[in-house]
Amino acid sequence: MRIExxxxxxxxxxxxxxxxxxxxxxxxxxxxxEVRQKGDAALFAFTEKxxxxxxxxxxxxxxxxQAAYQELDPETADIIREAAANIRSYHEKQKRESWMxxxxxxxxxxxxxxxxxxxxxxxxxxxxxxxxxxxxxxxxAQAAGVKRIVLVSPPNKEGTLPAGVxxxxxxxxxxxxxxxxxxxxIAALAYGTETIRxxxxxxxxxxxxVALAKREVFGDVAIDMIAGPSEIVVLADNTAVPGEVxxxxxxxxxxxxxxxxxLVTDSMELAEAVSSEVKKQLETLPRREIAxxxxxxxxxxxxxxxxxxxVEAVNELAPEHLEILxxxxxxxxxxxxxxxxxxxxxxxxxxxxxxxxxxxxxLPTNGTARFSSPLSVDDFIKKTSIISYSEKAFAQSAEKIAxxxxxxxxxxxxxxxxxRLK
Amino acid sequence: MRIExxxxxxxxxxxxxxxxxxxxxxxxxxxxxEVRQKGDAALFAFTEKxxxxxxxxxxxxxxxxQAAYQELDPETADIIREAAANIRSYHEKQKRESWMxxxxxxxxxxxxxxxxxxxxxxxxxxxxxxxxxxxxxxxxAQAAGVKRIVLVSPPNKEGTLPAGVxxxxxxxxxxxxxxxxxxxxIAALAYGTETIRxxxxxxxxxxxxVALAKREVFGDVAIDMIAGPSEIVVLADNTAVPGEVxxxxxxxxxxxxxxxxxLVTDSMELAEAVSSEVKKQLETLPRREIAxxxxxxxxxxxxxxxxxxxVEAVNELAPEHLEILxxxxxxxxxxxxxxxxxxxxxxxxxxxxxxxxxxxxxLPTNGTARFSSPLSVDDFIKKTSIISYSEKAFAQSAEKIAxxxxxxxxxxxxxxxxxRLK
Numbered sequence: 059m060r061i062e063x064x065x066x067x068x069x070x071x072x073x074x075x076x077x078x079x080x081x082x083x084x085x086x087x088x089x090x091x092e093v094r095q096k097g098d099a100a101l102f103a104f105t106e107k108x109x110x111x112x113x114x115x116x117x118x119x120x121x122x123x124q125a126a127y128q129e130l131d132p133e134t135a136d137i138i139r140e141a142a143a144n145i146r147s148y149h150e151k152q153k154r155e156s157w158m159x160x161x162x163x164x165x166x167x168x169x170x171x172x173x174x175x176x177x178x179x180x181x182x183x184x185x186x187x188x189x190x191x192x193x194x195x196x197x198x199a200q201a202a203g204v205k206r207i208v209l210v211s212p213p214n215k216e217g218t219l220p221a222g223v224x225x226x227x228x229x230x231x232x233x234x235x236x237x238x239x240x241x242x243x244i245a246a247l248a249y250g251t252e253t254i255r256x257x258x259x260x261x262x263x264x265x266x267x268v269a270l271a272k273r274e275v276f277g278d279v280a281i282d283m284i285a286g287p288s289e290i291v292v293l294a295d296n297t298a299v300p301g302e303v304x305x306x307x308x309x310x311x312x313x314x315x316x317x318x319x320x321l322v323t324d325s326m327e328l329a330e331a332v333s334s335e336v337k338k339q340l341e342t343l344p345r346r347e348i349a350x351x352x353x354x355x356x357x358x359x360x361x362x363x364x365x366x367x368x369v370e371a372v373n374e375l376a377p378e379h380l381e382i383l384x385x386x387x388x389x390x391x392x393x394x395x396x397x398x399x400x401x402x403x404x405x406x407x408x409x410x411x412x413x414x415x416x417x418x419x420x421l422p423t424n425g426t427a428r429f430s431s432p433l434s435v436d437d438f439i440k441k442t443s444i445i446s447y448s449e450k451a452f453a454q455s456a457e458k459i460a461x462x463x464x465x466x467x468x469x470x471x472x473x474x475x476x477x478r479l480k
Numbered sequence: 481m482r483i484e485x486x487x488x489x490x491x492x493x494x495x496x497x498x499x500x501x502x503x504x505x506x507x508x509x510x511x512x513x514e515v516r517q518k519g520d521a522a523l524f525a526f527t528e529k530x531x532x533x534x535x536x537x538x539x540x541x542x543x544x545x546q547a548a549y550q551e552l553d554p555e556t557a558d559i560i561r562e563a564a565a566n567i568r569s570y571h572e573k574q575k576r577e578s579w580m581x582x583x584x585x586x587x588x589x590x591x592x593x594x595x596x597x598x599x600x601x602x603x604x605x606x607x608x609x610x611x612x613x614x615x616x617x618x619x620x621a622q623a624a625g626v627k628r629i630v631l632v633s634p635p636n637k638e639g640t641l642p643a644g645v646x647x648x649x650x651x652x653x654x655x656x657x658x659x660x661x662x663x664x665x666i667a668a669l670a671y672g673t674e675t676i677r678x679x680x681x682x683x684x685x686x687x688x689x690v691a692l693a694k695r696e697v698f699g700d701v702a703i704d705m706i707a708g709p710s711e712i713v714v715l716a717d718n719t720a721v722p723g724e725v726x727x728x729x730x731x732x733x734x735x736x737x738x739x740x741x742x743l744v745t746d747s748m749e750l751a752e753a754v755s756s757e758v759k760k761q762l763e764t765l766p767r768r769e770i771a772x773x774x775x776x777x778x779x780x781x782x783x784x785x786x787x788x789x790x791v792e793a794v795n796e797l798a799p800e801h802l803e804i805l806x807x808x809x810x811x812x813x814x815x816x817x818x819x820x821x822x823x824x825x826x827x828x829x830x831x832x833x834x835x836x837x838x839x840x841x842x843l844p845t846n847g848t849a850r851f852s853s854p855l856s857v858d859d860f861i862k863k864t865s866i867i868s869y870s871e872k873a874f875a876q877s878a879e880k881i882a883x884x885x886x887x888x889x890x891x892x893x894x895x896x897x898x899x900r901l902k
């Protein structure tokens with residue numbers, strides 16, 4: 059039994075990543091080329107063109123940061139500090155050690171963990187400030203041990219960055235903050251300019267131009283995932299509170315008209331109550347236009363015959379965010395094979411994780427939780443295999459290794475081994 | 481002082497990934513489309529066209545596997561078995577556990593590790609057999625706990641796969657082996673056909689069509705890296721044996737005319753001796769045409785003033801394979817920031833790691849060791865954040881979280897929190 063009480067179709071929830079138009083892709087390529095050729099001059103020109111402000115310096119000064127502290131009320135700075143501490147505590151637990159194994163014959167095999175040299179973080183501009191983007195991208199890099207972290211963000215018409223962003227960056231000790239946005243900022247991070255030295259990996263969300271530029275420089279530098287629209291799935295039984303479920307669905311819907319909010323439940327009573335609560339709560343939302351469009355196109359309530367069937371529906375969707383609002387939510391964690399983040403119980407409303415709890419809010423969207431993970435310390439390290447064979451171990455294996463090489467038709471490989479046996 | 485004794489230029493070693501020609505890219509797109517539309521029928525047709533054999537079944541049968549055991553001599557099967565055991569032992573050590581932290585206020589935060597549902601491995605065909613590709617791609621997936629592993633490889637003109645490949649697969653317990661190659665096999669793994677169900681991640685090397693197809697399906701499924709030509713850097717002092725260094729350089733050079741072999745040393749004497757040894761050993765190599773071209777274009781000997789300067793040169797190159805042939809090789813490991821795999825001392829010739837020692841031979845090429853890692857168990861798992869807030873913890877943080885949401889202009893996020901305070 060599948061009953062769709064909201065109008066979005068369950069089957070339509072898997073959406074393609076926005077690859078942009080031909081015009082957008084060409085624009086991005088030419089912006090990147092221009093930055094590679096002209097460096098800072100290109101950044102200044104594009105900033106004037108796209109952000110409507112003529113800058114004389116790219117780098118944010120200490121005076122600007124101090125002004126941001128004056129602007130932001132102290133309570134907000136405290137909240138940012140507390141959120142940062144929670145996020146740091148969680149990510150520190152993801153750290154891994156290099157290891158080595160020692161065999162009696164003298165062979166040593168291991169894996170060395172090394173942080174990236176430099177990471178670049180893109181923080182979107184626009185109408186709102188995103189200090190949470192600063193925290194969620196910078197802290198994993200710091201926990202990994204990345205020494206050089208570069209933050210870029212498009213300036214507003216006054217040529218400054220939002221106070222919340224600057225305070226968050228300062229609290230984390232980020233030294234290099236540049237006023238540059240769009241594809242031009244991504245190009246600068248990837249290839250460098252006179253002012254901005256290149257980095258090894260670029261993370262952080264952005265508009266279609268930023269996403270296309272990241273895809274374009276991918277390979278020359280590493281990037282995080284190309285994020286699709288945000289999604290939430292709430293898995294609930296009749297113990298869930300309809301008003302809370304509805305509010306959580308709407309918190310995703312307000313992000314983007316393409317965002318998707320789904321309730322999967324075994325209770326028709328809950329389904330009907332949530333459906334009417336969604337409509338009621340929508341009415342007074344400031345971003346109700348966006349949220350209505352999202353609910354209409356990508357909102358869905360699926361009533362399953364059992365919790366087991368509901369769990370299978372969740373695994374089919376592989377959601378970015380999953381809330382479990384059942385009598386014993388922890389019991390179901392083992393059966394969830396695909397989800398970016400799982401929020402358990404009514405006090406783990408999804409926004410708790412967006413800003414504050416500690417886990418990362420950069421999560422796999424669009425069903426990619428089947429094979430992708432939240433942004434983590436692992437994204438800012440690389441591994442190196444260590445192989446040290448002893449003379450004794452070599453002598454025991456040399457002929458076998460040479461035979462294997464010849465089986466694959468690679469004579470010089472066999473001879474490199476045999477050269478040691480002379 | 482930089483002295484280039486072989487003719488390749490040090491500066492020319494960073495090469496772009498082969499993006500194929502427009503014609504190749506279009507061909508790949510249309511092959512993928514054809515497989516998506518026609519399924520198995522398209523696979524049969526492309527196999528006839530590209531591999532020159534008309535198949536009636538895609539799946540390798542038990543009888544074919546038994547015939548492979550008859551064909552392969554038992555000693556070779558033993559070597560494959562021993563290599564598999566070594567590789568399994570190394571990769572088992574990469575396994576990670578889910579974890580959970582518990583706070584006194586009742587909050588629980590954790591990270592759940594889940595294997596991918598299904599992985600597909602491409603094993604190249606052509607003139608040689610690549611059982612090592614089977615071992616190096618399948619074993620990490622198995623160690624991660626992936627239940628369904630699918631192997632694809634192009635059949636020869638007789639419609640079979642090389643005995644070494646079938647024996648390696650059987651030894652690992654791979655049940656699904658299909659005779660399909662090229663872009664069509666990648667399309668089948670990504671989107672499925674009547675016979676081949678889709679997978680979540682595709683790994684394994686292949687020709688330009690395979691590489692372009694992997695890039696094309698990337699996003700709908702995960703892929704491993706797009707590998708460039710193979711590289712070795714040997715970091716050596718005057719304690720190294722010139723004939724061994726030369727043989728190791730040539731073992732890379734024989735792979736591919738684009739492969740790169742570099743010696744970095746502080747000893748002019750070693751440099752000159754290796755240079756003449758390379759020329760001597762080249763003469764009798766069966767694949768000397770390929771190796772000569774590689775050495776000519778991408779072979780290089782760099783003589784540094786000191787070992788410190790030599791180490792910096794290595795970090796600049798970020799090689800796929802690094803051999804350290806100095807008096808105390810282990811001492812230098814800490815100073816190497818970028819390398820796919822490090823081979824220490826004269827008994828750790830690079831081919832030791834290609835087949836036998838245990839670490840993976842799928843390694844980051846073309847300078848991407850700056851930000852990429854060897855294929856590992858991590859490539860076959862994904863992480864899920866777990867967030868469980870208690871009522872007490874929620875009450876203490878609710879107002880702060882709501883304030884943070886409003887700072888970012890997201891009212892519905894704030895209301896989702898406040899709905900719980902009613």
